[in-house]
Amino acid sequence: MKYEKIRKQVLEAILDAVDQGLIKGTSGNIAIQDDVDDVVAITPSGIAYKTMTAEDIAIVDMYGKWIDGPLKPSSEAPMHTAVLRARKDVKATVHTHGMFATIAAMAGELLPTTPPQSEFVPVNIVPFTMPGSNDLAGLVVETLGETGRAVLLKNHGMFCCGKDIKAAMAATIYTEEMAQTSYYAKLAGVFNPMPEEAVKAMKELIARDQAV
C-alpha cells in the first residue's frame, strides 16, 4: 500500500473523532500531508467510517486531485488542500460538524473559558458558503490567516489545523469544548470568559513550551 503511514494516521484519527462524538455518520473529514512527497491522505466521501480500512483512505495531490485509492476523496478536499498549500506550518487538517461549534458559528466570536483553550483563539467565523466549493476553501484560508488554528463555518461546522494530526485534533477538541462550555455557561447565566491578559500569557507560555 502506497503512503501507508499517512493513510493509517487518517484512519486512526477519524475513528478517534467518531469515538469522541466529534464526527457522526459520514460527516466531517480529516487530511494529512505526507512529510516527504507533496501528497495528502484524506477520508473518502460517503462511507461509514467505522468499517473503513487504511486502503480506503484516498490520496490526492496538493490541489485535491484524486491520485490513488478505491474511493472518491471527500468533497471538502479543496478546503483541506487549500490550507495545506497556504500554510507551510500546517501538515494536518480536521473538519467537523460538532453541535456546539455549529451553534457558536451563529452566535459570534468564541472566547476561552479554561487555559488550554487559549492556544486556539482567535476563532473567527467564515460566512456561509457552499460546501465543497473553491470559494469556501479561499475564505477558510483567508479567515485562518497566517497563524489561526480554528475557524467556525456558519451554518456548517468547524475547520481546524495543526503541525501534525495530534495538534489538529487538539484544536478540534478544545474548540468544541470552548463552544460547549460557553453555551452552557450562557444558558446558566454565569458566562465569564478568561481575562484577556491571562489568555495572552497562556498563549505565550504554550508557544514557548512548543519551541523547546
Ligand SMILES: [Zn+2]
Ligand atoms: Zn462539512
